[in-house]
Amino acid sequence: MSDDYAHLHPSVRRFADEDAPSRIRRIRTDRWIGYARAEAVLAALEDLLSFPKRTRMPNLLLVGPTNNGKTMIVEKFRRAHPGAAAGESNDGIALFPVVKVQMPPGPDEGRFFGAILDAIGMPFSPRDRIATKQDAVVRVMRSTGTRMLVIDELHNVLSGSAMQQRRLLNLLRWLGNELQIPLVGVGTAEALRAIRSDDQLVNRFEPHPLPLWSDDGEYRRLLNTLEAVLPLRKPSHLAESALGARILSASEGVLGEMIAVIIRAAVRAVETDTEAISARMIEDTGFIRPSERRRVAV
Numbered sequence: 032m033s034d035d036y037a038h039l040h041p042s043v044r045r046f047a048d049e050d051a052p053s054r055i056r057r058i059r060t061d062r063w064i065g066y067a068r069a070e071a072v073l074a075a076l077e078d079l080l081s082f083p084k085r086t087r088m089p090n091l092l093l094v095g096p097t098n099n100g101k102t103m104i105v106e107k108f109r110r111a112h113p114g115a116a117a118g119e120s121n122d123g124i125a126l127f128p129v130v131k132v133q134m135p136p137g138p139d140e141g142r143f144f145g146a147i148l149d150a151i152g153m154p155f156s157p158r159d160r161i162a163t164k165q166d167a168v169v170r171v172m173r174s175t176g177t178r179m180l181v182i183d184e185l186h187n188v189l190s191g192s193a194m195q196q197r198r199l200l201n202l203l204r205w206l207g208n209e210l211q212i213p214l215v216g217v218g219t220a221e222a223l224r225a226i227r228s229d230d231q232l233v234n235r236f237e238p239h240p241l242p243l244w245s246d247d248g249e250y251r252r253l254l255n256t257l258e259a260v261l262p263l264r265k266p267s268h269l270a271e272s273a274l275g276a277r278i279l280s281a282s283e284g285v286l287g288e289m290i291a292v293i294i295r296a297a298v299r300a301v302e303t304d305t306e307a308i309s310a311r312m313i314e315d316t317g318f319i320r321p322s323e324r325r326r327v328a329v
């Protein structure tokens with residue numbers, strides 16, 4: 032009780048005296064961890080959103096490996112621009128400034144329009160003709176004041192035939208022009224390949240890479256941030272010790288894996304009364320490297 036828990040963020044210190052079960056629950060709770068690259072992407076998205084309407088709107092492509100924090104960033108951005116339900120807005124019309132959809136696998140225009148209508152909560156029949164859905168999409172995006180369309184899993188475009196790919200890329204170009212809103216594509220390097228196959232799109236999508244992590248200052252800062260929000264009673268010194276390198280190699284530089292390793296080790300630290308993460312704990316979590324896991328899966 033008398034400890035000042037200087038290794039913890041001030042807002043987290045009061046949790047350090049809680050019992051094990053409630054701290055384990057807190058450790059496992061989803062939270063946003065800020066880091067420089069993510070903040071830069073959020074600022075670029077903010078910039079796009081305030082861009083004045085013109086015929087050719089700039090677009091952005093967030094590119095990175097799977098499980099590396101891409102969806103977390105666009106979700107955080109969407110939450111920061113929540114809009115309003117019909118009952119809450121002044122004129123009784125729902126507002127959706129940022130609409131986020133996933134490119135459906137095996138994509139075609141009908142499914143893509145369906146995904147947009149779903150995201151806005153607009154009922155439609157899967158049997159509606161493509162032109163009907165297209166009209167509905169444009170009408171509802173205008174009336175709900177959509178100012179940005181985010182398309183996650185954009186690499187799914189490549190799961191369609193060459194003909195379908197072409198039609199979808201044309202459609203994206205058309206939609207951006209018609210609504211005069213910026214498009215934000217999110218996906219793996221394959222998404223970039225898809226965009227590059229279209230001469231006109233490639234000039235309009237500015238790529239923002241979210242690469243794998245390496246052992247540098249930003250990584251060490253991330254470890255500090257994480258350590259400060261996990262209510263362990265003792266400091267683990269993740270950033271200053273060999274633990275950092277260990278975590279990085281166990282997770283092969285993938286952000287989602289790094290966070291998962293640290294969370295499991297932190298839970299272990301509470302369960303064993305050790306109250307700090309050690310190399311032993313990282314081994315104890317029985318963690319399987321992402322590449323080994325893929326081998327097991329096949």
Ligand SMILES: Nc1ncnc2c1ncn2[C@@H]1O[C@H](COP(=O)(O)OP(=O)(O)O)[C@@H](O)[C@H]1O
Pocket residue numbers: 062063064065069095096097098099100101102103104286287288290
């Ligand atoms: N900024 C962040 N803060 C906290 N956890 C994160 C953050 N970014 C990623 N994660 C963790 O990594 C996991 C994978 O992130 P996600 O955004 O889904 O990756 P991607 O879309 O690149 O495949 C998330 O479920 C979350 O647990």
Ligand SMILES: [Mg+2]
Pocket residue numbers: 098101102103183184
């Ligand atoms: Mg994702």
